[in-house]
Amino acid sequence: MRWLLPFLFLALPAWGESVVLGLSQDEIAITTSFNGSEILVFGAVKREEPLPDGPELEVIVTVSGPSEPVTVRRKDKRLGIWVNTDAVEVDHAPSFYAVATSGLLRDVLRDTEDLRYRISVPRAIRSVGAPMSIADASKFTDALIRIRTEAEQYQLQENHVVVDEQTLFRGRIKLPAALNEGAYVTRIFLTRSGNVVADYETTIDVRKVGLERWLFSLSREQPFLYGLMSLAIAIMAGWGASAAFSLLRN
Template sequence: MRVLSLVLLAATLFAPKAVKATEEQVVLGLSRDRVAITANFDGSDILIFGAIKRESPIPSGDPLQVIVAVSGPSAPVLVRRKEKKFGIWVNTDSVLVDAAPSFYAVATSSPFTEVITDTEDLRHKISINRAIRSVGADMNIQNAQEFAEAVVRIRAREGLYSIRENTVAVDEQTLFRTEIDMPANLTEGDYAARIYLTRGGKVISTYQTTIDVQKVGLERFLFNLSRQQPIVYGLLSLAIAIAAGWGASAAFRALRGN
Protein backbone atom coordinates (compact mmCIF):
# COMPACT_ATOMS: atom_id res chain seq x y z
CA MET A 1 0.00 0.00 0.00
CA ARG A 2 2.86 2.39 0.85
CA VAL A 3 4.57 1.61 -2.47
CA LEU A 4 1.33 2.31 -4.34
CA SER A 5 0.92 5.62 -2.52
CA LEU A 6 4.46 6.66 -3.45
CA VAL A 7 3.83 5.76 -7.10
CA LEU A 8 0.63 7.80 -7.15
CA LEU A 9 2.38 10.75 -5.49
CA ALA A 10 5.22 10.64 -8.04
CA ALA A 11 2.75 10.44 -10.91
CA THR A 12 0.95 13.50 -9.56
CA LEU A 13 4.13 15.54 -9.11
CA PHE A 14 5.69 14.78 -12.49
CA ALA A 15 2.55 14.64 -14.63
CA PRO A 16 2.30 17.51 -17.15
CA LYS A 17 0.07 20.29 -15.88
CA ALA A 18 -2.97 21.17 -17.97
CA VAL A 19 -2.84 24.65 -19.49
CA LYS A 20 -5.90 26.69 -18.72
CA ALA A 21 -7.66 27.62 -21.94
CA THR A 22 -8.54 31.21 -22.69
CA GLU A 23 -12.01 31.86 -21.32
CA GLU A 24 -12.98 34.21 -24.15
CA GLN A 25 -11.85 33.86 -27.76
CA VAL A 26 -12.59 35.72 -31.01
CA VAL A 27 -14.52 34.17 -33.89
CA LEU A 28 -13.94 36.66 -36.72
CA GLY A 29 -15.59 37.50 -40.02
CA LEU A 30 -14.70 39.94 -42.83
CA SER A 31 -16.95 41.38 -45.51
CA ARG A 32 -14.00 40.82 -47.84
CA ASP A 33 -10.45 39.54 -47.44
CA ARG A 34 -9.19 40.93 -50.76
CA VAL A 35 -9.14 44.50 -52.07
CA ALA A 36 -8.57 45.02 -55.81
CA ILE A 37 -6.95 48.28 -56.93
CA THR A 38 -8.29 49.21 -60.38
CA ALA A 39 -8.17 52.33 -62.59
CA ASN A 40 -11.28 53.80 -60.95
CA PHE A 41 -10.46 52.67 -57.41
CA ASP A 42 -11.48 55.41 -54.96
CA GLY A 43 -11.17 53.55 -51.69
CA SER A 44 -12.89 50.66 -49.98
CA ASP A 45 -14.89 49.94 -46.83
CA ILE A 46 -14.24 46.69 -45.00
CA LEU A 47 -16.76 45.45 -42.47
CA ILE A 48 -15.08 43.54 -39.65
CA PHE A 49 -17.42 41.57 -37.42
CA GLY A 50 -17.21 38.67 -35.05
CA ALA A 51 -18.37 36.95 -31.90
CA ILE A 52 -16.89 35.94 -28.59
CA LYS A 53 -16.63 32.21 -27.94
CA ARG A 54 -16.93 31.20 -24.29
CA GLU A 55 -16.78 27.96 -22.35
CA SER A 56 -18.37 29.60 -19.30
CA PRO A 57 -20.85 32.40 -18.51
CA ILE A 58 -19.91 36.04 -19.13
CA PRO A 59 -17.46 37.12 -16.39
CA SER A 60 -18.72 39.74 -13.95
CA GLY A 61 -16.86 42.97 -13.31
CA ASP A 62 -15.30 45.12 -16.02
CA PRO A 63 -17.17 45.06 -19.34
CA LEU A 64 -15.63 43.52 -22.44
CA GLN A 65 -13.89 45.98 -24.76
CA VAL A 66 -12.74 45.41 -28.35
CA ILE A 67 -9.88 46.96 -30.32
CA VAL A 68 -9.51 46.44 -34.08
CA ALA A 69 -6.20 47.47 -35.69
CA VAL A 70 -5.55 47.25 -39.44
CA SER A 71 -2.00 47.92 -40.65
CA GLY A 72 -0.43 47.98 -44.09
CA PRO A 73 3.05 46.83 -45.11
CA SER A 74 5.85 48.51 -43.14
CA ALA A 75 8.90 50.11 -44.73
CA PRO A 76 11.68 52.54 -43.72
CA VAL A 77 10.92 56.24 -44.21
CA LEU A 78 13.54 58.97 -44.57
CA VAL A 79 12.29 62.15 -42.88
CA ARG A 80 14.06 65.49 -43.42
CA ARG A 81 13.78 68.65 -41.38
CA LYS A 82 13.60 71.94 -43.27
CA GLU A 83 14.81 75.27 -41.94
CA LYS A 84 14.77 78.74 -43.43
CA LYS A 85 18.29 80.03 -44.01
CA PHE A 86 19.20 83.17 -45.92
CA GLY A 87 15.61 83.53 -47.06
CA ILE A 88 15.23 80.04 -48.54
CA TRP A 89 14.05 76.67 -47.14
CA VAL A 90 16.79 74.03 -47.05
CA ASN A 91 17.00 70.47 -45.74
CA THR A 92 19.03 70.19 -42.54
CA ASP A 93 18.75 67.13 -40.27
CA SER A 94 17.38 63.81 -41.48
CA VAL A 95 16.34 60.63 -39.66
CA LEU A 96 15.61 57.21 -41.12
CA VAL A 97 12.50 55.89 -39.38
CA ASP A 98 13.19 52.16 -39.28
CA ALA A 99 9.64 50.92 -39.93
CA ALA A 100 6.36 52.73 -40.50
CA PRO A 101 3.18 51.05 -41.77
CA SER A 102 1.87 52.45 -45.06
CA PHE A 103 -1.64 52.42 -43.56
CA TYR A 104 -2.77 52.19 -39.95
CA ALA A 105 -6.26 52.42 -38.49
CA VAL A 106 -7.32 51.65 -34.94
CA ALA A 107 -10.99 51.32 -33.97
CA THR A 108 -12.10 50.94 -30.35
CA SER A 109 -15.35 50.27 -28.52
CA SER A 110 -14.66 53.07 -25.98
CA PRO A 111 -12.11 55.88 -25.61
CA PHE A 112 -8.64 54.45 -26.19
CA THR A 113 -7.30 55.22 -22.73
CA GLU A 114 -10.25 53.39 -21.15
CA VAL A 115 -9.92 50.31 -23.36
CA ILE A 116 -6.26 49.50 -22.71
CA THR A 117 -3.61 50.50 -20.20
CA ASP A 118 -0.39 52.17 -21.24
CA THR A 119 1.59 49.08 -20.19
CA GLU A 120 -0.51 46.77 -22.36
CA ASP A 121 -0.30 49.24 -25.25
CA LEU A 122 3.48 49.22 -24.93
CA ARG A 123 3.51 45.41 -24.91
CA HIS A 124 1.28 44.94 -27.96
CA LYS A 125 2.22 48.17 -29.83
CA ILE A 126 -1.36 49.09 -30.72
CA SER A 127 -1.42 52.91 -30.73
CA ILE A 128 -0.11 54.65 -33.83
CA ASN A 129 3.02 56.12 -32.22
CA ARG A 130 4.04 52.71 -30.89
CA ALA A 131 3.40 50.98 -34.21
CA ILE A 132 6.24 53.05 -35.68
CA ARG A 133 9.79 51.96 -34.89
CA SER A 134 12.54 54.55 -34.90
CA VAL A 135 15.75 53.60 -33.11
CA GLY A 136 18.54 54.71 -35.46
CA ALA A 137 18.58 58.49 -35.00
CA ASP A 138 21.97 60.19 -34.71
CA MET A 139 22.83 61.24 -31.16
CA ASN A 140 23.62 64.77 -32.41
CA ILE A 141 20.07 65.31 -33.69
CA GLN A 142 17.87 67.13 -31.22
CA ASN A 143 14.27 66.04 -30.65
CA ALA A 144 14.64 62.95 -32.84
CA GLN A 145 11.18 61.76 -31.78
CA GLU A 146 9.70 64.66 -33.74
CA PHE A 147 10.65 62.93 -36.99
CA ALA A 148 8.46 59.91 -36.18
CA GLU A 149 5.70 62.29 -35.11
CA ALA A 150 6.02 64.05 -38.46
CA VAL A 151 5.35 60.74 -40.26
CA VAL A 152 2.19 60.28 -38.19
CA ARG A 153 1.05 63.87 -38.80
CA ILE A 154 1.60 63.75 -42.58
CA ARG A 155 -0.03 60.35 -43.08
CA ALA A 156 -2.94 61.27 -40.83
CA ARG A 157 -3.53 64.31 -43.04
CA GLU A 158 -3.52 62.00 -46.08
CA GLY A 159 -6.11 59.72 -44.45
CA LEU A 160 -3.64 56.86 -44.00
CA TYR A 161 -3.40 56.97 -40.17
CA SER A 162 -6.37 57.27 -37.84
CA ILE A 163 -7.67 56.32 -34.39
CA ARG A 164 -11.45 55.86 -34.40
CA GLU A 165 -12.72 55.75 -30.85
CA ASN A 166 -16.22 54.49 -30.03
CA THR A 167 -16.66 52.99 -33.52
CA VAL A 168 -16.72 49.30 -32.53
CA ALA A 169 -20.25 48.24 -31.57
CA VAL A 170 -20.37 45.50 -28.92
CA ASP A 171 -23.72 43.77 -28.35
CA GLU A 172 -24.35 41.87 -25.11
CA GLN A 173 -20.57 41.42 -24.68
CA THR A 174 -20.80 38.73 -27.36
CA LEU A 175 -21.08 40.27 -30.84
CA PHE A 176 -18.97 43.11 -32.25
CA ARG A 177 -18.66 44.93 -35.56
CA THR A 178 -16.91 47.93 -37.08
CA GLU A 179 -16.16 49.37 -40.49
CA ILE A 180 -12.69 50.39 -41.63
CA ASP A 181 -12.43 52.98 -44.42
CA MET A 182 -9.45 52.37 -46.67
CA PRO A 183 -8.47 55.36 -48.86
CA ALA A 184 -7.66 55.34 -52.58
CA ASN A 185 -3.91 55.84 -52.09
CA LEU A 186 -3.25 52.36 -50.69
CA THR A 187 0.04 50.51 -51.02
CA GLU A 188 -0.45 46.97 -52.24
CA GLY A 189 0.56 44.07 -50.04
CA ASP A 190 -0.69 42.07 -47.07
CA TYR A 191 -2.64 44.09 -44.50
CA ALA A 192 -2.78 42.66 -40.98
CA ALA A 193 -6.12 42.87 -39.16
CA ARG A 194 -5.65 42.38 -35.40
CA ILE A 195 -8.43 42.09 -32.84
CA TYR A 196 -7.83 42.51 -29.11
CA LEU A 197 -10.30 41.68 -26.35
CA THR A 198 -9.69 43.58 -23.12
CA ARG A 199 -11.16 43.74 -19.63
CA GLY A 200 -10.08 46.36 -17.12
CA GLY A 201 -7.52 47.61 -19.65
CA LYS A 202 -5.75 44.24 -19.91
CA VAL A 203 -5.61 42.14 -23.08
CA ILE A 204 -7.29 38.77 -22.53
CA SER A 205 -7.37 37.43 -26.09
CA THR A 206 -6.01 38.30 -29.54
CA TYR A 207 -6.72 37.26 -33.10
CA GLN A 208 -5.04 38.12 -36.40
CA THR A 209 -5.92 37.64 -40.06
CA THR A 210 -4.75 39.07 -43.38
CA ILE A 211 -6.38 41.27 -46.02
CA ASP A 212 -4.82 41.03 -49.48
CA VAL A 213 -4.55 44.37 -51.34
CA GLN A 214 -3.38 43.99 -54.94
CA LYS A 215 -3.46 45.81 -58.26
CA VAL A 216 -5.49 43.97 -60.91
CA GLY A 217 -6.18 44.23 -64.62
CA LEU A 218 -4.35 46.94 -66.58
CA GLU A 219 -2.81 48.39 -63.41
CA ARG A 220 -1.17 45.05 -62.59
CA PHE A 221 0.11 44.69 -66.18
CA LEU A 222 1.64 48.18 -66.21
CA PHE A 223 3.12 47.75 -62.73
CA ASN A 224 4.79 44.47 -63.66
CA LEU A 225 5.98 45.91 -66.98
CA SER A 226 7.59 48.91 -65.26
CA ARG A 227 9.45 46.62 -62.86
CA GLN A 228 10.40 43.77 -65.18
CA GLN A 229 10.96 45.60 -68.51
CA PRO A 230 11.54 49.27 -67.76
CA ILE A 231 12.84 50.05 -71.29
CA VAL A 232 9.72 48.64 -72.93
CA TYR A 233 7.58 50.50 -70.38
CA GLY A 234 9.37 53.78 -71.15
CA LEU A 235 8.98 53.34 -74.93
CA LEU A 236 5.31 52.45 -74.51
CA SER A 237 4.71 55.54 -72.36
CA LEU A 238 6.44 57.70 -74.98
CA ALA A 239 4.37 56.19 -77.79
CA ILE A 240 1.13 56.79 -75.87
CA ALA A 241 2.14 60.39 -75.15
CA ILE A 242 2.93 61.03 -78.85
CA ALA A 243 -0.33 59.40 -79.96
CA ALA A 244 -2.32 61.43 -77.44
CA GLY A 245 -0.64 64.68 -78.55
CA TRP A 246 -1.21 63.92 -82.22
CA GLY A 247 -4.86 63.02 -81.57
CA ALA A 248 -5.46 66.26 -79.62
CA SER A 249 -3.79 68.29 -82.37
CA ALA A 250 -5.86 66.61 -85.11
CA ALA A 251 -9.07 67.21 -83.14
CA PHE A 252 -8.18 70.86 -82.63
CA ARG A 253 -7.47 71.36 -86.36
CA ALA A 254 -10.76 69.71 -87.24
CA LEU A 255 -12.63 72.03 -84.89
CA ARG A 256 -10.93 75.10 -86.35
CA GLY A 257 -11.75 73.93 -89.85
CA ASN A 258 -15.42 73.74 -88.98
Protein backbone atom coordinates in the same frame (compact mmCIF):
# COMPACT_ATOMS: atom_id res chain seq x y z
CA MET B 1 6.73 30.74 -0.49
CA ARG B 2 4.71 27.76 -1.77
CA TRP B 3 1.67 28.78 0.26
CA LEU B 4 1.49 31.98 -1.84
CA LEU B 5 0.99 30.12 -5.16
CA PRO B 6 -2.77 29.50 -4.83
CA PHE B 7 -3.33 33.19 -4.11
CA LEU B 8 -1.23 34.19 -7.12
CA PHE B 9 -3.37 32.04 -9.41
CA LEU B 10 -6.52 33.51 -7.89
CA ALA B 11 -5.24 37.00 -8.68
CA LEU B 12 -4.90 36.26 -12.40
CA PRO B 13 -7.83 37.12 -14.73
CA ALA B 14 -9.81 34.01 -15.58
CA TRP B 15 -12.18 35.26 -18.23
CA GLY B 16 -11.72 32.26 -20.56
CA GLU B 17 -12.74 34.29 -23.61
CA SER B 18 -11.62 34.00 -27.23
CA VAL B 19 -12.46 35.66 -30.56
CA VAL B 20 -14.49 34.17 -33.41
CA LEU B 21 -13.89 36.58 -36.31
CA GLY B 22 -15.52 37.34 -39.64
CA LEU B 23 -14.54 39.69 -42.49
CA SER B 24 -16.71 41.07 -45.26
CA GLN B 25 -13.79 40.31 -47.61
CA ASP B 26 -10.35 38.79 -47.22
CA GLU B 27 -9.10 39.86 -50.66
CA ILE B 28 -9.07 43.33 -52.23
CA ALA B 29 -8.40 43.85 -55.94
CA ILE B 30 -6.85 47.16 -57.04
CA THR B 31 -7.94 48.11 -60.56
CA THR B 32 -7.54 51.28 -62.61
CA SER B 33 -10.92 52.48 -61.29
CA PHE B 34 -10.21 51.60 -57.65
CA ASN B 35 -11.08 54.54 -55.39
CA GLY B 36 -10.95 52.92 -51.97
CA SER B 37 -12.82 50.24 -50.12
CA GLU B 38 -14.37 49.44 -46.77
CA ILE B 39 -13.96 46.33 -44.65
CA LEU B 40 -16.63 45.16 -42.24
CA VAL B 41 -15.04 43.39 -39.29
CA PHE B 42 -17.50 41.39 -37.23
CA GLY B 43 -17.33 38.54 -34.79
CA ALA B 44 -18.31 37.05 -31.49
CA VAL B 45 -16.74 36.25 -28.16
CA LYS B 46 -16.55 32.55 -27.39
CA ARG B 47 -16.76 31.62 -23.72
CA GLU B 48 -16.25 28.33 -21.96
CA GLU B 49 -18.16 29.67 -18.96
CA PRO B 50 -21.04 32.14 -18.42
CA LEU B 51 -20.37 35.85 -18.78
CA PRO B 52 -18.36 36.87 -15.70
CA ASP B 53 -19.28 39.75 -13.45
CA GLY B 54 -16.90 42.69 -13.56
CA PRO B 55 -15.75 45.39 -15.95
CA GLU B 56 -17.34 45.76 -19.39
CA LEU B 57 -15.77 44.05 -22.38
CA GLU B 58 -14.15 46.39 -24.92
CA VAL B 59 -12.94 45.61 -28.45
CA ILE B 60 -10.04 47.07 -30.45
CA VAL B 61 -9.50 46.38 -34.16
CA THR B 62 -6.27 47.22 -36.01
CA VAL B 63 -5.44 46.85 -39.71
CA SER B 64 -1.80 47.25 -40.72
CA GLY B 65 -0.41 47.44 -44.25
CA PRO B 66 3.08 46.35 -45.36
CA SER B 67 5.87 48.13 -43.48
CA GLU B 68 8.97 49.70 -44.94
CA PRO B 69 11.73 52.13 -43.92
CA VAL B 70 10.89 55.79 -44.52
CA THR B 71 13.30 58.72 -44.60
CA VAL B 72 11.77 61.87 -43.13
CA ARG B 73 13.51 65.12 -44.04
CA ARG B 74 13.29 68.55 -42.50
CA LYS B 75 13.45 71.67 -44.65
CA ASP B 76 14.71 75.05 -43.54
CA LYS B 77 14.86 78.32 -45.40
CA ARG B 78 18.44 79.30 -46.22
CA LEU B 79 19.16 82.46 -48.20
CA GLY B 80 15.55 82.53 -49.37
CA ILE B 81 15.61 78.92 -50.61
CA TRP B 82 14.01 75.89 -48.91
CA VAL B 83 16.63 73.15 -48.56
CA ASN B 84 16.81 69.79 -46.77
CA THR B 85 18.82 70.14 -43.57
CA ASP B 86 18.22 67.09 -41.35
CA ALA B 87 16.96 63.58 -42.04
CA VAL B 88 15.87 60.67 -39.85
CA GLU B 89 15.16 57.15 -41.09
CA VAL B 90 12.09 55.57 -39.56
CA ASP B 91 12.96 51.88 -39.55
CA HIS B 92 9.45 50.41 -39.42
CA ALA B 93 6.44 52.37 -40.69
CA PRO B 94 3.25 50.68 -41.94
CA SER B 95 2.09 52.00 -45.30
CA PHE B 96 -1.43 51.94 -43.81
CA TYR B 97 -2.53 51.65 -40.20
CA ALA B 98 -6.00 51.97 -38.70
CA VAL B 99 -7.21 51.56 -35.13
CA ALA B 100 -10.93 51.25 -34.36
CA THR B 101 -12.17 50.97 -30.78
CA SER B 102 -15.42 50.50 -28.88
CA GLY B 103 -14.57 53.46 -26.62
CA LEU B 104 -11.91 56.09 -26.14
CA LEU B 105 -8.51 54.47 -26.62
CA ARG B 106 -7.20 55.84 -23.33
CA ASP B 107 -10.14 54.19 -21.53
CA VAL B 108 -10.03 50.76 -23.17
CA LEU B 109 -6.26 50.20 -23.24
CA ARG B 110 -3.58 50.65 -20.60
CA ASP B 111 -0.29 52.17 -21.69
CA THR B 112 1.62 49.08 -20.57
CA GLU B 113 -0.58 46.88 -22.79
CA ASP B 114 -0.12 49.30 -25.67
CA LEU B 115 3.63 49.03 -25.21
CA ARG B 116 3.40 45.25 -25.18
CA TYR B 117 1.16 44.78 -28.23
CA ARG B 118 2.05 47.98 -30.17
CA ILE B 119 -1.58 48.90 -30.83
CA SER B 120 -1.74 52.70 -31.10
CA VAL B 121 -0.40 54.48 -34.18
CA PRO B 122 2.77 55.89 -32.50
CA ARG B 123 3.60 52.47 -31.04
CA ALA B 124 3.18 50.77 -34.43
CA ILE B 125 6.06 52.88 -35.77
CA ARG B 126 9.63 52.10 -34.82
CA SER B 127 12.40 54.65 -35.21
CA VAL B 128 15.86 53.97 -33.82
CA GLY B 129 19.37 55.14 -34.52
CA ALA B 130 18.69 58.81 -35.20
CA PRO B 131 21.85 60.89 -35.65
CA MET B 132 23.22 62.23 -32.38
CA SER B 133 23.21 65.73 -33.88
CA ILE B 134 19.39 65.71 -33.98
CA ALA B 135 18.00 66.35 -30.51
CA ASP B 136 14.32 66.35 -31.51
CA ALA B 137 14.20 63.06 -33.46
CA SER B 138 10.70 62.31 -32.16
CA LYS B 139 9.36 65.28 -34.14
CA PHE B 140 10.24 63.47 -37.37
CA THR B 141 8.02 60.54 -36.38
CA ASP B 142 5.28 62.99 -35.38
CA ALA B 143 5.56 64.63 -38.80
CA LEU B 144 5.24 61.28 -40.56
CA ILE B 145 2.11 60.46 -38.53
CA ARG B 146 0.61 63.88 -39.26
CA ILE B 147 1.23 63.63 -43.02
CA ARG B 148 -0.18 60.12 -43.31
CA THR B 149 -3.13 60.95 -41.08
CA GLU B 150 -4.07 63.81 -43.39
CA ALA B 151 -3.89 61.35 -46.32
CA GLU B 152 -6.13 58.89 -44.38
CA GLN B 153 -3.29 56.35 -44.38
CA TYR B 154 -3.19 56.47 -40.56
CA GLN B 155 -6.53 56.44 -38.75
CA LEU B 156 -7.80 56.41 -35.18
CA GLN B 157 -11.54 55.67 -35.11
CA GLU B 158 -12.70 55.79 -31.51
CA ASN B 159 -16.23 54.58 -30.62
CA HIS B 160 -16.49 52.96 -34.07
CA VAL B 161 -16.78 49.36 -32.86
CA VAL B 162 -20.22 48.32 -31.59
CA VAL B 163 -20.38 45.65 -28.90
CA ASP B 164 -23.75 43.96 -28.26
CA GLU B 165 -24.40 42.15 -24.98
CA GLN B 166 -20.62 41.84 -24.46
CA THR B 167 -20.69 39.01 -27.02
CA LEU B 168 -21.16 40.29 -30.59
CA PHE B 169 -19.10 43.08 -32.12
CA ARG B 170 -18.80 44.83 -35.48
CA GLY B 171 -16.85 47.73 -36.95
CA ARG B 172 -15.84 49.22 -40.28
CA ILE B 173 -12.38 50.17 -41.54
CA LYS B 174 -12.13 52.58 -44.47
CA LEU B 175 -9.30 51.92 -46.91
CA PRO B 176 -8.06 54.84 -49.06
CA ALA B 177 -7.47 54.66 -52.80
CA ALA B 178 -3.66 54.74 -52.39
CA LEU B 179 -2.99 51.23 -51.13
CA ASN B 180 0.24 49.27 -51.38
CA GLU B 181 0.15 45.63 -52.40
CA GLY B 182 0.70 42.99 -49.76
CA ALA B 183 -0.73 41.30 -46.70
CA TYR B 184 -2.74 43.58 -44.40
CA VAL B 185 -2.59 42.19 -40.89
CA THR B 186 -5.88 42.48 -39.01
CA ARG B 187 -5.80 42.11 -35.22
CA ILE B 188 -8.65 41.95 -32.72
CA PHE B 189 -8.11 42.63 -29.01
CA LEU B 190 -10.59 42.03 -26.21
CA THR B 191 -9.90 44.16 -23.14
CA ARG B 192 -11.29 44.60 -19.65
CA SER B 193 -10.20 47.49 -17.44
CA GLY B 194 -7.62 48.32 -20.10
CA ASN B 195 -6.00 44.87 -19.97
CA VAL B 196 -5.89 42.57 -23.01
CA VAL B 197 -7.70 39.33 -22.17
CA ALA B 198 -7.70 37.80 -25.68
CA ASP B 199 -6.42 38.56 -29.16
CA TYR B 200 -6.80 37.20 -32.69
CA GLU B 201 -4.94 37.80 -35.95
CA THR B 202 -5.69 37.25 -39.63
CA THR B 203 -4.66 38.80 -42.95
CA ILE B 204 -6.31 40.53 -45.91
CA ASP B 205 -4.62 40.13 -49.29
CA VAL B 206 -4.39 43.31 -51.40
CA ARG B 207 -3.31 42.84 -55.03
CA LYS B 208 -3.33 44.81 -58.28
CA VAL B 209 -5.26 43.09 -61.09
CA GLY B 210 -5.93 43.60 -64.81
CA LEU B 211 -4.30 46.55 -66.58
CA GLU B 212 -3.13 48.01 -63.27
CA ARG B 213 -1.25 44.78 -62.50
CA TRP B 214 0.27 44.62 -66.00
CA LEU B 215 1.52 48.21 -65.88
CA PHE B 216 2.94 47.73 -62.38
CA SER B 217 4.79 44.55 -63.39
CA LEU B 218 6.09 46.18 -66.58
CA SER B 219 7.45 49.19 -64.67
CA ARG B 220 9.33 46.89 -62.28
CA GLU B 221 10.51 44.14 -64.63
CA GLN B 222 11.15 46.14 -67.84
CA PRO B 223 11.59 49.81 -66.85
CA PHE B 224 13.18 50.78 -70.20
CA LEU B 225 10.22 49.45 -72.21
CA TYR B 226 7.82 51.05 -69.72
CA GLY B 227 9.59 54.39 -70.19
CA LEU B 228 9.37 54.16 -73.99
CA MET B 229 5.68 53.31 -73.82
CA SER B 230 5.01 56.21 -71.44
CA LEU B 231 6.87 58.57 -73.78
CA ALA B 232 4.88 57.32 -76.79
CA ILE B 233 1.58 57.76 -74.96
CA ALA B 234 2.57 61.31 -73.93
CA ILE B 235 3.47 62.21 -77.53
CA MET B 236 0.21 60.75 -78.85
CA ALA B 237 -1.82 62.56 -76.18
CA GLY B 238 -0.10 65.85 -77.02
CA TRP B 239 -0.65 65.39 -80.74
CA GLY B 240 -4.31 64.47 -80.15
CA ALA B 241 -4.89 67.53 -77.97
CA SER B 242 -3.22 69.77 -80.57
CA ALA B 243 -5.33 68.31 -83.37
CA ALA B 244 -8.54 68.72 -81.37
CA PHE B 245 -7.66 72.34 -80.56
CA SER B 246 -7.02 73.06 -84.26
CA LEU B 247 -10.43 71.62 -85.22
CA LEU B 248 -12.15 73.74 -82.60
CA ARG B 249 -10.47 76.90 -83.92
CA ASN B 250 -11.65 76.11 -87.41
